[in-house]
């Protein structure tokens with residue numbers, strides 16, 4: 001009789017511990033859609049006719065911005081505070097940078113310094 005009581009107690013403990021741990025996987029599952037929404041955010045800036053479009057781009061922290069040169073002549077994308085710097089982009093070439101800190105990031109084309117833009121990271 002003592003043995004069967006012991007087994008019964010272990011059985012209760014096992015049920016209790018599995019019941020306690022059950023909320024953890026559930027919490028992870030409910031968290032999954034939220035993290036999917038935050039997953040790799042991307043934004044694009046087009047370079048066309050000596051201008052950046054959008055000239056001011058507002059994004060969330062962690063977003064990767066890709067500049068594409070659609071112009072017939074080369075351009076660059078250079079952060080005013082040197083946070084990022086592309087090589088010379090010929091027609092159709094792209095440059096990407098991931099913004100990991102909030103702030104304002106003005107930039108310009110080093111070949112045509114009057115070409116300016118800004119990325120606002122929130």
Ligand SMILES: [Cu+2]
Pocket residue numbers: 074075076109110111112115
């Ligand atoms: Cu340029």
